[in-house]
Amino acid sequence: MGREFMHIFDEWADSYDTTVQGKNEQYKAVFENYDDILEEVSKRTNGITIEFGIGTGNLTEKVLQKDVELVAVEPNRKMRLVAERRFPYLSIHDGDFLNFPKLGKVDTIISSYAFHHLTDDEKKRAFELYHSLLSESGEIIFADTMFVNEQAHEDMINTAKAKQFYELAEDLNREYYTTVPRMKQMLHETGYQVQFKKLNDFVWITHAKKN
Template sequence: MGREFMHIFDEWADSYETTVQGRDEQYKAVFEHYDDILEEVAKRTNGITIEFGIGTGNLTEKVLQKGVELVAVEPNKSMRLVAEKRFPYLTIHDGDFLSFPKLGKVDSIISSYAFHHLTDEEKKRAFELYYSLLSESGEIVFADTMFVNEQAHEEMITTAKAKQFFDLAEDLNREYYTTVPNMKKILHETGYQVQFEKLNDFVWLTHAKKS
């Protein structure tokens, strides 16, 4: 369920903001157009919204500015502490993509830079859970690293190693980055229509609606 990566976020909690601002050369391309990427998610958000993996709260802030009713979920304690200081008025739940507070219907399910912590099998289970959770016009909007195919994934690892970006190469090897065709197949099998949009060399926007 992605919780096997909690130690990584303990390490990232203090440095995440610096990284997303492009100051870590290894991850600069991953977070290129970061603010615009979050805006793309936020502008598609409406009604009652659940955000998975809020991290330090950058997407959260943009969504709250829209005035939606937000249910914030974050599995990592260190990240939650950062977000709680930033949003003292917001309840931040300990949960993840597959284990979260019991809710009524929601209109939007959103996330950024987090869904790759689930295997493809777990991704499918998550979308099955969300189908009954979403209102009839409900939408899923995820911005996350994916690749056009497995070859592109392997080439990105090779490129990272050639540049001596060994932390990035390790991340790309360790976590569960899927491909766009795999994600499309999973969503169709679980009852959704989906559109994809490439936002930088790593990140794709997944925008799914119930069929």
């Protein structure tokens, strides 16, 4: 589950925050409206919340400004060290979308720019796990790269190559980006209502509510 990408997370730990600020031309469009994307997730968050893949803690910072009880989970050691320096009062657990601390019921499950590290089979398994973890009116709120269909994914890879954005093209080829219709089907099959909102050319909000 995404652990095969640990070496990439190691590389991102030192440069992630400058990249999301738009200082890496290859990823500028991926992180366009970044602050608004995080705000979109944060404003929907309530109650006892688990955040998967906190990274350097940008979404975490916004959520901690709200009246929520946050459980933070991050699989990468270097990312955890960055976040621990930023939030010395917050316990950050070593875990991932499928392997995480034993918890009671939670009200919200959130993540940003991370769910694409799971295959579609793993994504569906995660939704099944979360159904029993969530409270009766529990919600999942993920911001992540998806595409309207496979052709749109292929077109984006070709566009990146044409611009000589070879690192971006490699990422789009290597990681497990799904489509909106597949995400919708997975969630319906595992017991959720879902709405989507596109926030830039790459990123969509997935907001799923437990049936």
